[in-house]
Amino acid sequence: MPPEGPHTITLHAKGWDAAIAFRNGDQSLFQKLKSIYPRFTPFGLAKELSMAIHQKLGLPPSHGLLPFVHPDAFSMAQQYSFSHHRKPEIKLVPADLLFKVVDIAGIRLYCNPGTGVSTRLAEHLLKQVDTLAVVPFDAAGDGDVAVEKVPAPTYLPETAAHQGLRERVVGLLNRAPVAPQKVGVQTDDVYFYPTGMAAIYRTHEALMKVRRGPVVALGAVFHNTYHLFLEAPDGFKHFGQCEARSGVMDKLETYLKTETESGRKVSYVFAEFPSNPILVSIDLKRLRQLADQYGFIVVIDDTIGSFCNIDVLPAADIVLTSATKSFSGYADVMGGGVILNPSFSSYAAIKKIFQETFRNEYFAGDAAQLLANSADYLPRSTILNRNAAALASLFHTHASFILPLSDTAANYAAFMRPATDEVVPGHGCLLSVEFTTKAVAKAFYDNLEVHQGPHLGAHLTLAMNFNEMVWGKDEEEFKYHIGYGLRGEQIRVSAGLEEVADLVEVFEDALKFAEEEMRKKA
Structure with a gap:
């Protein structure tokens, strides 16, 4: 951290414990971030636009208003905030929500709590934020918004x-x-x-x-x-x-x-x-x-x-x-x-x-x-296929502490495209490696010198203790998903475009630490 640029959607948080801290909302990690997937929380340009809107409206940042281009952002926010599926301690009431409508440079935005707009749209609007004009509409005054009273949208032009x-x-x-x-x-x-x-x-x-x-x-x-x-x-x-x-x-x-x-x-x-x-x-x-x-x-x-x-x-x-x-x-x-x-x-x-x-x-x-x-999707895909297959072959040679493959390969093969001069079809960029114990998985992951964070299909190889990070916070829910195979001992790897020999060498080095951890338990 921080990532490569203002629109980057992943990050590098080194080590098993860093991923768990990120999952648990460790603010010392979040404060270092410049941008990431918007589903987590807005960063960078998206956050800057939000703050600019708050300032123009004379509202403190604590109101958490974020812009959307679709008017159903209001109804979605209400459904989500008041849903019976939410835990009692985080279930909201109408008075907890604030809704505003603004126009910036001819684009109408519906502002309420949520994940907001893309960083590029935020960048575009920030340059013209001085044109912001509030669009009046009748809300109920208690955070409730009637759909028929929401001002008509502009949406976004196609090009x-x-x-x-x-x-x-x-x-x-x-x-x-x-x-x-x-x-x-x-x-x-x-x-x-x-x-x-x-x-x-x-x-x-x-x-x-x-x-x-x-x-x-x-x-x-x-x-x-x-x-x-x-x-x-x-x-x-x-x-x-x-x-x-x-x-x-x-x-x-x-x-x-x-x-x-x-x-x-x-x-x-x-x-x-x-x-x-x-x-x-x-x-x-x-x-x-x-x-x-x-x-x-x-x-x-x-x-x-x-x-x-x-x-x-x-x-x-x-x-x-x-x-x-x-x-x-x-x-x-x-x-x-x-x-x-x-x-x-x-x-x-x-x-x-x-x-x-x-x-x-x-x-x-x-x-x-x-x-x-x-x-360059097709030539890149050939490299992604090759690199992921090379890593899979490497792991197969260490089957003594890595658990076996799925038995559904034939189902995949039945829908593989025939090879052409443009691309040799394969199994994609992703592989998931399951170690026999979490300690062995951690020893491997903590010593794996690739970028570590969410996302797949990138130009750089990414690894992540995916199940622990995504599902591990809710123990009861995680138990259900463990039951059909989403185990904490797994590391997800998305192969990138690096030279295959270099990539294999990096993974071989990390496997040595996994082998050493195995010997400790023997």
């Missing part, structure tokens, strides 16, 4: 970069398809959002209008995604254990049959392919068969496999991808993509909702940066 991104995604999706007959995505089937989580949230919101019913998730899913699903209006069913030997697809079929007989229909099934961080790949062919039989929608997040390596269109009604990761590749811009698949009968209903509800929230500066970054 050639937005269209360029859509064209690039379509070209990549249609390159070397697994099932050519399923190729049909057009540029107007691609929607970009400010973050991957925003894409997941907006898709969830849309599908609740298309087909009501419980949401089902298969395997490990990201922390924020899991908690979003917990609050699904018609319920949530999670099948965590998805190894081939678990019989999860038979269990899913039994659940679908039971729900159907009880008069309830599943809205959609969500899965990461493969899952982060334990890299389990569900049986997509069987899932598609069940979807056709029971009529639910299949939503696949292909971020980890990445669509240069895999083609999930033969199975998915909707493909989600975090463009923040290897598509961008340089850890300096965020974005999330939603791809609607015209090959399935659900398309017309889903498309209608997106056409009615989509409004651009993705800033032109972020779109331009993502378009520039992704120009």
